[in-house]
Amino acid sequence: MVNVTRQKVGGLGLSIKGGAEHKLPVLISRIFKNQAADQTGQLFIGDAIIKVNGEYITSCHHDDAVNILRNAGDLVILTVKHYQAATPFLHRSSSRDEHHLDNETSSTMGSEGSWQSPNQSPTGQHPRWIDIITVPLMMAYVTRYIFGTDKLRPNAFEVRGLNGVSTGIIHCDDAAILSQWLKYITDNIVGLTHLQMKLYNRNFSASERIEYMGWVNEGILNNNQPWQSYKPRFLTLKGTDVLLFDSPPLNIMDWLKCSLIFKVYQTMFRVIKDSENVDERQHCFLIQTSGHESRYLSVETRQELLRIENAWHCSVCAAVMKLGSKTFTVTTGVKTAGLTLDWNMGFALYDNESKTYTWKYKFSQLKGSSDDGKCKLKLHFQNSDTRIIETKELETSSLQSLLFCMHAFLTAKVASVDPAFLSSKTP
Numbered sequence: 001m002v003n004v005t006r007q008k009v010g011g012l013g014l015s016i017k018g019g020a021e022h023k024l025p026v027l028i029s030r031i032f033k034n035q036a037a038d039q040t041g042q043l044f045i046g047d048a049i050i051k052v053n054g055e056y057i058t059s060c061h062h063d064d065a066v067n068i069l070r071n072a073g074d075l076v077i078l079t080v081k082h083y084q085a086a087t088p089f090l091h092r093s094s095s096r097d098e099h100h101l102d103n104e105t106s107s108t109m110g111s112e113g114s115w116q117s118p119n120q121s122p123t124g125q126h127p128r129w130i131d132i133i134t135v136p137l138m139m140a141y142v143t144r145y146i147f148g149t150d151k152l153r154p155n156a157f158e159v160r161g162l163n164g165v166s167t168g169i170i171h172c173d174d175a176a177i178l179s180q181w182l183k184y185i186t187d188n189i190v191g192l193t194h195l196q197m198k199l200y201n202r203n204f205s206a207s208e209r210i211e212y213m214g215w216v217n218e219g220i221l222n223n224n225q226p227w228q229s230y231k232p233r234f235l236t237l238k239g240t241d242v243l244l245f246d247s248p249p250l251n252i253m254d255w256l257k258c259s260l261i262f263k264v265y266q267t268m269f270r271v272i273k274d275s276e277n278v279d280e281r282q283h284c285f286l287i288q289t290s291g292h293e294s295r296y297l298s299v300e301t302r303q304e305l306l307r308i309e310n311a312w313h314c315s316v317c318a319a320v321m322k323l324g325s326k327t328f329t330v331t332t333g334v335k336t337a338g339l340t341l342d343w344n345m346g347f348a349l350y351d352n353e354s355k356t357y358t359w360k361y362k363f364s365q366l367k368g369s370s371d372d373g374k375c376k377l378k379l380h381f382q383n384s385d386t387r388i389i390e391t392k393e394l395e396t397s398s399l400q401s402l403l404f405c406m407h408a409f410l411t412a413k414v415a416s417v418d419p420a421f422l423s424s425k426t427p
Contacts, residue, residue, distance in 0.1 A: 019062030051079035212311035
């Protein structure tokens with residue numbers, strides 16, 4: 001393992017070639033003299049980079065490896081292995097391309113410096129740009145809103161990093177330029193976040209995979225003011241859980257430290273119509289969980305809201321299939337029974353005294369339901385033989401949890417008949 005301290009000018013001071021798409025390891029193809037990699041004295045042309053900060057990159061494509069190295073922080077720990085067969089070719093390539101590489105901005109680590117310009121040319125005609133503020137885009141977010149409010153800045157935005165660093169307010173000449181910048185930055189953030197999800201998911205089982213990670217803003221009511229302020233939250237959908245972090249998890253242990261965790265199959269997700277917005281924030285949604293206050297959240301774009309909605313449906317479907325069944329204690333008349341929601345069986349009422357099922361219905365037989373908002377519930381089923389509607393009356397102390405779980409099972413059943421819906425790509 002080699003520790004490399006990133007320099008403000010020159011970055012890591014190395015270039016890479018190879019990648020999974022070429023069926024090659026990620027190889028150091030060039031080391032820049034007197035820069036960070038060269039100063040370690042432990043890195044050489046032909047070294048294959050196996051890990052970056054403990055995370056394997058052996059199956060990464062070239063561009064993914066570049067992004068990982070660019071966003072690995074100021075102190076980068078490289079695990080390397082010398083790849084002797086490639087060394088002669090890389091030395092030859094380095095010698096032939098030396099002048100070319102010194103005078104272009106490329107995707108290599110040698111010219112990486114948080115979007116800095118090329119070095120000054122020998123003629124002195126092109127002065128070098130100087131970095132004033134550097135904000136890593138990995139798990140960052142871009143916003144047009146004045147921080148903590150529902151007020152949009154006209155033709156302006158800021159980028160906030162996962163460590164709280166901000167670019168400051170960036171003003172654009174017109175809406176077209178603003179739109180271009182927002183698209184370019186957002187596309188980069190989404191791509192990097194997707195890459196981080198892939199890296200995290202290598203450490204989790206298929207049933208615990210992450211479906212979504214991203215920033216949202218939560219509306220917070222304050223007794224001292226009649227309007228609500230907004231607080232950034234990092235929302236994730238992982239396995240059967242919905243998690244809300246104050247800051248993104250940076251390693252596997254951080255996933256165990258989240259203070260707000262809900263089961264996705266006992267939580268309702270609802271997109272807020274524009275006419276229902278409580279203020280000027282757009283693209284809002286509610287997360288409702290039994291026994292907790294509803295959470296009013298917003299995102300920057302319609303596309304991001306759709307990403308969350310699609311990921312939510314996939315998470316619900318996967319969670320319900322993993323859960324299999326869920327039983328709630330209910331009463332019918334004076335008898336205590338168990339109402340079971342079962343992925344294969346449907347609805348079933350189990351009599352505790354006789355140890356038998358009183359009735360069973362498939363999910364498709366449910367034609368409607370009604371409740372009093374407290375404890376009473378009516379389920380209206382259609383008899384498969386007579387086509388007559390049969391109503392079953394129940395009472396339960398956990399009505400809201402039952403209703404949310406019913407909604408999850410029914411949503412998952414509907415989703416399961418649409419193969420395209422369930423064919424989400426594994427990040």
